[in-house]
Amino acid sequence: MQLKKIKADENWQERLENIGFGYHTDENKQTYWVEDYYYSISEKEADQIFEATNELWEMCLNAVEHVIQNNRLDEFKIPKFIQPYLIDTWENDAPSIYGRFDFAYNSGQLKLLEFNADTPTSLFECGVVQWLWMENYFGETKDQFNSVHDKMIETWKMLKPYLKGETLHFSCVRESLEDLTNIEYIRDCAIQAGINTKLIYIDEIGWNNVNFVDLEEEPITDIFKLYPWEWLVNELFAYNVKNDELNANWIEPAWKMILSNKAILPVLWELYPDHPLLLEAHFESPKEMKNYVKKPLLSREGANIDVIKGGNVSEQTLGEYGDEGFIYQALANLHHEETGYTIIGSWIIGQESCGITVRESDQFITTDKSRFVPHIIE
Numbered sequence: 001m002q003l004k005k006i007k008a009d010e011n012w013q014e015r016l017e018n019i020g021f022g023y024h025t026d027e028n029k030q031t032y033w034v035e036d037y038y039y040s041i042s043e044k045e046a047d048q049i050f051e052a053t054n055e056l057w058e059m060c061l062n063a064v065e066h067v068i069q070n071n072r073l074d075e076f077k078i079p080k081f082i083q084p085y086l087i088d089t090w091e092n093d094a095p096s097i098y099g100r101f102d103f104a105y106n107s108g109q110l111k112l113l114e115f116n117a118d119t120p121t122s123l124f125e126c127g128v129v130q131w132l133w134m135e136n137y138f139g140e141t142k143d144q145f146n147s148v149h150d151k152m153i154e155t156w157k158m159l160k161p162y163l164k165g166e167t168l169h170f171s172c173v174r175e176s177l178e179d180l181t182n183i184e185y186i187r188d189c190a191i192q193a194g195i196n197t198k199l200i201y202i203d204e205i206g207w208n209n210v211n212f213v214d215l216e217e218e219p220i221t222d223i224f225k226l227y228p229w230e231w232l233v234n235e236l237f238a239y240n241v242k243n244d245e246l247n248a249n250w251i252e253p254a255w256k257m258i259l260s261n262k263a264i265l266p267v268l269w270e271l272y273p274d275h276p277l278l279l280e281a282h283f284e285s286p287k288e289m290k291n292y293v294k295k296p297l298l299s300r301e302g303a304n305i306d307v308i309k310g311g312n313v314s315e316q317t318l319g320e321y322g323d324e325g326f327i328y329q330a331l332a333n334l335h336h337e338e339t340g341y342t343i344i345g346s347w348i349i350g351q352e353s354c355g356i357t358v359r360e361s362d363q364f365i366t367t368d369k370s371r372f373v374p375h376i377i378e
Helices: 012-018 043-070 080-091 121-138 150-162 179-194 236-241 264-272
Strands: 001-007 036-043 097-104 109-116 168-172 198-199 223-227 249-251 292-296 306-309 312-316 326-330 335-338 338-349 352-361 371-373 375-377
Touching: 036 371, 043 080, 043 097, 043 109, 043 264, 043 338, 043 352, 080 236, 097 335, 109 264, 109 338, 121 150, 121 179, 121 338, 121 352, 121 371, 121 375, 150 179, 150 338, 150 352, 168 179, 179 198, 179 223, 264 326
Parallel strands: 036 375, 168 198, 168 223, 223 249
Antiparallel strands: 001 036, 097 109, 097 338, 292 306, 292 326, 306 312, 335 338, 338 352, 352 371
16 A cells, blocks of 8 residues: 555646535635545455455444344443334344445554444545546546445445335435535435435424425435434434334434444454454453553544553544443554555445545544545556
8 A cells, every 4th residue: 555646637626526526625725635646555455455344244244133132232322212113123124225444554454443334424535536536647547446336326226126115315414515415426326226316404304293204295215314323313303213104214224323333343342352353442441451542432523532552642632422431442553654644444335345435634533634535456
């Protein structure tokens, strides 16, 4: 895995905006999208990530079964009222579309940092933006570990017969351009799969005392949401989910609450101790562990993380998480270049590994300010 530099086009921002990528640079003129360098990976490294992602997915499914069978949902701080519904979604094979494993990669070794299983973003950047970036600079002479776009369409085609109604609703918050861009991309893939769709913002979803409805009073039978379950279940509106007479398909399904929770990390370590893809993780801070990361169960975008080295805090982020509790994970070695620290996000779509996202940070902790770096297989 090597960093390589190129000369950026003068009009690269305009080119990105023309394909609908409007958040390449933030309000402080900090660049989120990296145009002038990329990571070169080998076919062997791509195969390694592919195999690791598929193996971890199977391990995660086994872990969900273990958590449910052993009544461990309380350890994940999942509210009691939603637990029976969550279990039903698992037992009835409620459909899941995607997820993103975040890996540390150093000296040829992959280690799982966490699984973004419920509402992972950067899918548009991975499936479309970096692919078009490659075509712009290299034509058809190069390749990527990236079948995200085709896999997303294929997966929607597979799920279409299992949808309950004629319309698949898509929803996100109205304040986030990033969320809207990602959900419109996923929605476009569903349209290409032949599915009738409709966009509705989260705050527009209605309840008629029987089932969920949209602004036109059309019943919501199937809905893809880019809105975290842990937010939803802490709102009064969530009590309607288990009372819905149509029992709408919520995608991602409620059982993904288990995998999107950092509590899955110590559970995986219990089930697969010393597995080469895992970092040691516990619910309590082990005295013998001097180098570790303290993570809230529900932290997002690197919030409320403490990095402990030699028993002392070496790096820390602020945020609104932590009241739900923490897990403690052994400190990983991250790939480091002059441009920053790097992690690899590996996408699973339709039960199979299909592409990678590379994120880079000035600091050790990956946050919402971390940069997206394209990659090439060479």
